Amino acid sequence: MSVLGTPPPSPMADVILSVHHLTKRFEGLVANREIDFEIPRHAIVSMIGPNGAGKTTFFNQLTGIIEPTSGTIEFDGTSVIGMAPHEVAELGIARTYQNIRLFADMTVLANVMVGRHVRMKAQWYEAVLGLPHVAREEAAVEQRALELLDLVGLPRRYADDLAKNLPYGHQRRLELARALASDPKLLLLDEPTAGMNPGETRQMTDLIARLRRELELTILLIEHDMKVVMGVSERITVLDYGERIAEGSPEEIRANPRVIEAYLGKQATA
Amino acid sequence: MRFRLPQRINLVSTILWGLRIVVAVLVLAGSWATLSSGKLSPDAWRELVVFGIAQGSVYALIALGYTLVYGVLFMINFAHGDVFMTGAMTAFFVARNFGESGFLNANPIVALLIIFAVSMLTSMLVAIALERIAYRPLRRAPRLVPLITAIGASLFISNSIRGIYGEQSQTYPSIDALQGRLDLFGIPILKTQALVIVSAVVLMIALVYFVERTRTGRAMRAVSEDKDVAALMGINVDRIIVTTFAVGGLLAGAAGILYALVFNEVDWFMGFLPGIKAFTAAVLGGIGNIAGAMLGGLTLGVLESVGPFLLLGGANVPSPNQLRDVIAFTVLVLVLIFRPNGILGRSEPGR
Amino acid sequence: MAELISRRQLRRVATIGAVAAVALLYLCMVGLIEAFKDRNVVTGVITLGAVMLLAVPLIAGYRAALLPRDASASRLAAWQRVLFGLVVGLIAGAVLGVFVVIASAVDVRGVLVRISPPLLEFLSFGLPSALAFLAITGLGGLTGALGALLLVSPVRIRNAVTSAVIAVVFMSMIEPLLRPRLEQLDYTAISDFVYKSHGLTEAAAILFLVVGAVAAILWQPANDLVRRTVDAAPVESRRRIRRWAIGVLVVAVLILPQVSGTFLAQVAVLVGLYMLLALGLNIVVGYAGLLDLGYVAFFAVGAYLTALLTSPNSSLGIGLPFFVALPIVMLGAGMTGLLIGAPVLRLRGDYLAIVTLGFGEIARVLFESDALQPWLGGVQGILGIPSPFPPRIDLDLGTMHIFATGPQVLYYPIFAFCALAAVFAYRLSNSRIGRAWNAMREDESVAEATGVSTVNYKLLAFALGATTGCLSGALFAVQLGSVFPGSFDVFVSITVLAVIILGGMGSIPGVILGAIVLIGLPELLREFVEYRVLVYGGVLVAMMLLRPEGLIPNRNRQRELHEADSEEEQETLDGDLMPQRGTS
Numbered sequence A: 001m002s003v004l005g006t007p008p009p010s011p012m013a014d015v016i017l018s019v020h021h022l023t024k025r026f027e028g029l030v031a032n033r034e035i036d037f038e039i040p041r042h043a044i045v046s047m048i049g050p051n052g053a054g055k056t057t058f059f060n061q062l063t064g065i066i067e068p069t070s071g072t073i074e075f076d077g078t079s080v081i082g083m084a085p086h087e088v089a090e091l092g093i094a095r096t097y098q099n100i101r102l103f104a105d106m107t108v109l110a111n112v113m114v115g116r117h118v119r120m121k122a123q124w125y126e127a128v129l130g131l132p133h134v135a136r137e138e139a140a141v142e143q144r145a146l147e148l149l150d151l152v153g154l155p156r157r158y159a160d161d162l163a164k165n166l167p168y169g170h171q172r173r174l175e176l177a178r179a180l181a182s183d184p185k186l187l188l189l190d191e192p193t194a195g196m197n198p199g200e201t202r203q204m205t206d207l208i209a210r211l212r213r214e215l216e217l218t219i220l221l222i223e224h225d226m227k228v229v230m231g232v233s234e235r236i237t238v239l240d241y242g243e244r245i246a247e248g249s250p251e252e253i254r255a256n257p258r259v260i261e262a263y264l265g266k267q268a269t270a
Numbered sequence B: 001m002r003f004r005l006p007q008r009i010n011l012v013s014t015i016l017w018g019l020r021i022v023v024a025v026l027v028l029a030g031s032w033a034t035l036s037s038g039k040l041s042p043d044a045w046r047e048l049v050v051f052g053i054a055q056g057s058v059y060a061l062i063a064l065g066y067t068l069v070y071g072v073l074f075m076i077n078f079a080h081g082d083v084f085m086t087g088a089m090t091a092f093f094v095a096r097n098f099g100e101s102g103f104l105n106a107n108p109i110v111a112l113l114i115i116f117a118v119s120m121l122t123s124m125l126v127a128i129a130l131e132r133i134a135y136r137p138l139r140r141a142p143r144l145v146p147l148i149t150a151i152g153a154s155l156f157i158s159n160s161i162r163g164i165y166g167e168q169s170q171t172y173p174s175i176d177a178l179q180g181r182l183d184l185f186g187i188p189i190l191k192t193q194a195l196v197i198v199s200a201v202v203l204m205i206a207l208v209y210f211v212e213r214t215r216t217g218r219a220m221r222a223v224s225e226d227k228d229v230a231a232l233m234g235i236n237v238d239r240i241i242v243t244t245f246a247v248g249g250l251l252a253g254a255a256g257i258l259y260a261l262v263f264n265e266v267d268w269f270m271g272f273l274p275g276i277k278a279f280t281a282a283v284l285g286g287i288g289n290i291a292g293a294m295l296g297g298l299t300l301g302v303l304e305s306v307g308p309f310l311l312l313g314g315a316n317v318p319s320p321n322q323l324r325d326v327i328a329f330t331v332l333v334l335v336l337i338f339r340p341n342g343i344l345g346r347s348e349p350g351r
Numbered sequence C: 001m002a003e004l005i006s007r008r009q010l011r012r013v014a015t016i017g018a019v020a021a022v023a024l025l026y027l028c029m030v031g032l033i034e035a036f037k038d039r040n041v042v043t044g045v046i047t048l049g050a051v052m053l054l055a056v057p058l059i060a061g062y063r064a065a066l067l068p069r070d071a072s073a074s075r076l077a078a079w080q081r082v083l084f085g086l087v088v089g090l091i092a093g094a095v096l097g098v099f100v101v102i103a104s105a106v107d108v109r110g111v112l113v114r115i116s117p118p119l120l121e122f123l124s125f126g127l128p129s130a131l132a133f134l135a136i137t138g139l140g141g142l143t144g145a146l147g148a149l150l151l152v153s154p155v156r157i158r159n160a161v162t163s164a165v166i167a168v169v170f171m172s173m174i175e176p177l178l179r180p181r182l183e184q185l186d187y188t189a190i191s192d193f194v195y196k197s198h199g200l201t202e203a204a205a206i207l208f209l210v211v212g213a214v215a216a217i218l219w220q221p222a223n224d225l226v227r228r229t230v231d232a233a234p235v236e237s238r239r240r241i242r243r244w245a246i247g248v249l250v251v252a253v254l255i256l257p258q259v260s261g262t263f264l265a266q267v268a269v270l271v272g273l274y275m276l277l278a279l280g281l282n283i284v285v286g287y288a289g290l291l292d293l294g295y296v297a298f299f300a301v302g303a304y305l306t307a308l309l310t311s312p313n314s315s316l317g318i319g320l321p322f323f324v325a326l327p328i329v330m331l332g333a334g335m336t337g338l339l340i341g342a343p344v345l346r347l348r349g350d351y352l353a354i355v356t357l358g359f360g361e362i363a364r365v366l367f368e369s370d371a372l373q374p375w376l377g378g379v380q381g382i383l384g385i386p387s388p389f390p391p392r393i394d395l396d397l398g399t400m401h402i403f404a405t406g407p408q409v410l411y412y413p414i415f416a417f418c419a420l421a422a423v424f425a426y427r428l429s430n431s432r433i434g435r436a437w438n439a440m441r442e443d444e445s446v447a448e449a450t451g452v453s454t455v456n457y458k459l460l461a462f463a464l465g466a467t468t469g470c471l472s473g474a475l476f477a478v479q480l481g482s483v484f485p486g487s488f489d490v491f492v493s494i495t496v497l498a499v500i501i502l503g504g505m506g507s508i509p510g511v512i513l514g515a516i517v518l519i520g521l522p523e524l525l526r527e528f529v530e531y532r533v534l535v536y537g538g539v540l541v542a543m544m545l546l547r548p549e550g551l552i553p554n555r556n557r558q559r560e561l562h563e564a565d566s567e568e569e570q571e572t573l574d575g576d577l578m579p580q581r582g583t584s
C-alpha cells in the first residue's frame, strides 16, 4: 500500500504514459511491485529512491528491454507490453543509461546518426544502388546530428572522434544527443548527472529544462542529486524496495516522513 | 541485463520450429526403421554403447579443460583440442621407444605411467604457454578478440606439430597385457576400453577433490565467481588462471593417451574434431559446470557411437558411419540453439 | 663504480635472448629453414632461409636495445645498447650452436623429422662441430649487435637500410612472376642482368639496395609534399584527385593480365575469388560483428548449385546457361543465409562462431558422404561445368592489341564482381544500414533499444554475406570446370577470416590488401604452400595481440563538408542554434 494510494484521476491532463500494477520479479526478488504511475504530457517527472529500489528496472520495462511479470504500460494510447525495444523506440521513447553505453568504436557523429535510425527511410537495396534520395537523407541527418551536438553542448570538433575517446562529461552529452536524435516524445534519463561536477550538473539541469521547453518533450528522470530533482521536476515519485512509497510535488516529497526515512534521511547523513 | 528477442518474429520462429520438427521426424523415423529391421544384434548394440562410453570419457576429460577455463575466464579456449593433440603426439615417441626396447611389455604399468606423465606434462606446458603468450594480454579485450586469437593459436599449434613431427599419422605400439577382453559382471569388455574408462573416472575424482577440497581449488572457484572480489580477498588471480590452464592441460594430456589407447592412431590434426566434440560435450552438460562436462562427454560419446546406426542403419543409408560427425555437429548446433545453458548449466553470466 | 649493466636489464636481456633462441630452434624444427635454404635471394651470397635465421637475432637485438624504458634509459650510452644487442645475439646463436652440435652427433630425425643432414650442413656452414659452434654464435652476436646498431642510428638511416633489404628480398621473391615474362617479351638482357638461375645477381642486388635506400630517403619529403598539396587543395579538387586515383587504379587492374602473363593472371584469379569471399564475410564479421566460421558453406553452396544447374553431367542434368543459373544460385544462397542465420540469431558471439563452424562441417561431410552421392556426386564431385566465357579473347583495337587466354579471361569477370561487391559494401557501410550493423556490433542491446531491429539486420548481414560467398563459389566452379567436396574444408573459412583480420575488419581497402598478401604471396613462394595455414594462424594471433584494427584500419568517414564548422565551436550550453523539431 502506498501512502497516497493510486494517483488521483486527472481526466483533464493529457497523460502520455500510464502504468498500472507493474510488477517485475527476478527469481525471488521483486524489483518492481504493483507500481502505478502516470506522466502528463510535457511534464518533467523525477523518480528517486535508494540504490536497488528498482528504478532502472522500471526503465527497462518501459523500453521493452525486459518484459514485466504483470501489469500494463500504455504509451500515447498504445500498449508497449510485448513490443521489441526497437518498436518502442519507434513509438517515441528514447533513453540514456546509468553507466554510459555508447557505441564506443564509432564516431561521435555516427553515434548520433544511429539514434536517428528509426526516422530514416533508406532501404538496403536503395543504399546499394546509391539512389540520390539516400544521399540527400544522409546529408540532412548529418546536418541534424551536428545541430544536436550544438544543442547538448558538445563541440563540433569532436564529431569525428571515436566515442570512447571523449571525456566523461561529453560522453553523457553524446548519449543525450543520441537519444534526442529519434525525435522522442518521451525521454528517459537514468541518472544524467552521475559523476559530474557541480558546474556540469548545473548545465545539465538547465539543459533538461530547456529541452522540455523547446523540443516539447516529456521527461522522466532518475536522479540521486536532490538539487537537480528539486530544481527541475514538477512531480516526484519515490521507489523503495520496488514499491512506490510516495508521489507528489517537490514540496510534498520534501515533507513526507516516509521518504525522509527511506531516502533523504540517509542522504542527509551522507 | 539480458537481451530479449521479440516473441513475434514469424520468419525466425517458423524456421526454428521447422528445424525442431525435421530433427524429431528424422530421429523417430530412423530409429523406428532400424529397430524394426532388427539389423543389429543386442551384442552389437552393447558393443557400441561400451565403445561410446570409452570415447565419451575421453571427450569428458577434454571437456573439463573447456569448462574449467570457461569458468574462470568466460572464454572458449578454442586451442584446447590442440593442447590435447600435442601431448599425445609427443608421448608417442616415448611409447615407440618403449615398444621397440621391449620395456613396454616387460613393465607395462611403469611404462604407461611414464607415457601418461610425458603427455600430461607436455600438454600442461603448452596450455601454460598459450595462456601466457596469447590470452593474458587480451583479458580485457572485447569478447571476439580472444576467440579469434584462440582460433589462430589452434592453427599455429597444430601446424607447428605437423612441421616438427611430420604429417603422417603414427600408430601407438600395442600392449600385450591389454589385449583381449575382460569379463565384467558377465559383460565382456575390451581391456583397453576398461582401462580408459577407469583412468578417466580416477582423474575426474582427483579433479573434483582438487576443486572442492584444496586451497587452490577453492581459490579457483572464488575467481570464477568474481575476479575482482577474489583479488580483494588476496587471491593471486593471475596465478589461479594459469593453474586452471595447467590443470586443463594435464587432463587433456591424459585424454590424449586414452584416445591413443582407443583409436591407436594419432596425428597432428587429431585435435580438431575431438576438440569440437568435447566443446559440444561441455556445452551439452552446461559450460562452466564440472559434473556437466563429464555427463555431457558420456552422452555425446554414446550418441555418436550409437547414433549413426540407430538413425540411419535401418534406412539403408550407405556407410552411416561417415555421418557420425554430422551427428556430433547436429547435437552441437541443436544444443547451442535450443538449450545454450546445457543440462546442468548455471544461468548465463552477464554480457 | 658505475654498473655495466644493471640486474634488471640483465634479466630482460637474458629473456629476450632466450625467446630468440627458442624462435631459432622453432624455425629449424618446424622445417621452414629446410624449405627455404635453397631458395636464393642473391645467388651464391644469401638464401631466404638464411635471411629468416638472421632476422631473428636482428629483431631481438633491436628489441633488446630498445628495452630499458625506465628513467635510467636516458643515461644509457649507444655502446651499451649495442652491447645488449650483442649479448642477445650471442645467447641465441650459442643455443642454436649447441643444438647443431648435438644434432650432428646424435640422430634426432626419428622425432624431429626436419633436422636433416643437409639442414645441419647448411646451419654449420659445413664446418666441424667446434668451429661451427663458434661461427653460429659469432654470427648471432654480430647480427644482434647490428640490430641494436640500427636502433641507435638515426631514423633516416634505419629506414633506408630496412627499405633496401626489403627491396632486395621482394625483387628476388617475384622472380617466378617477372622472369618468364621478361623472357617471353624478349627482354632477355634485363632478365639476365637481374636474375641468375634462381636468385638475384650481385649487381642487381646492389642496384636494388641502392634503389630501396634512395626511395626510403626520398619517401618522407615526397610524402610531405603530396600531403601538403592535397591538404591545401579545396574540397572540389581533392575529390577530383581521388577520382583520378581510382581511375588510375581501375586502368591498372584492367591491363594487369596483359602485361603480366598467364601465371600472374592465374594467381590474380585466386586472389580475386578470395577477395570476393572476404568482401562478403566482411559484411558479416566486420560490419555486423557476427563471427561466422562456417562461411565456406556458402562458397560450397554456390559452387554446387552452379554445378547442379549448369553441368549436363550433374544429377539434375538440365545444363542451364551460366547467366540464367546465376540469379537462381544467388537466390538460393540468400535463402541459405537466412536458414543458417535464423537459428543462430539469439546466440552470443562465441557460441555463434562455434555453431557456424558446425554448420560448415556438416555441409562438408554431407557433400562428401556416400549417402548423398547420387545427387551430389560424393567424393568424385560433379564434373563438366561449362564456362560461359570464351576460351580466348583476341581484339585488335588499332593502337592496342588485347589478347587473353585461360585465366586471363576469367580475371575480368571476377574482378568486375569484386569491384561491384566493394562498391556495394562501401555504400552500405556509409548508410544507415552500415551504421545499424556497427551499432549492433558495438552493443547489441543498446542498438536494439536505439531503434535497430537487430533480428532483421542480422538476417540481412547473413543473407548479403551468403550471396557474395555464393557468387565466389559459382565463379570458382566455372574456373575449375568441376567441384569436389575437398575444396570446401574449414580452412577456407579460416583463410578468409585471416584476410579480413590482417587487412582490418570492416575496411574494404584492408580486405583487398589482405587478399593480395595472404593469397597472392604464398603462390609466389612455392615452398611456402605447406606452411600457409601455420602462417595464417600466426597472423591471427599476432594481429589480435599487436594490431587488432588491422593493417588498414577502417577509416571513419571524414566529413569533408564540415571542416569549416569546426572553427565555430562552443564550450558552453547556451548556443543560440536550436534545431527544428523534425517531422515525425
Ligand SMILES: Nc1ncnc2c1ncn2[C@@H]1O[C@H](COP(=O)(O)OP(=O)(O)OP(=O)(O)O)[C@@H](O)[C@H]1O
Binding pocket: A026, A029, A031, A049, A050, A051, A052, A053, A054, A055, A056, A057, A058, A098, B001, B002
Ligand atoms: N536482470 C536482472 N536479473 C536479476 N536481478 C536484477 C536484474 N536487474 C536488476 N536486478 C535486481 O533488481 C533490483 C533493482 O535493481 P535496479 O537496477 O532497478 O535498481 P536501481 O533503483 O536502478 O538502483 P541504482 O540506484 O543502484 O541504480 C536490484 O536488487 C538488482 O540486483
Ligand SMILES: [Mg+2]
Binding pocket: A055, A056, A057, A098
Ligand atoms: Mg539504476
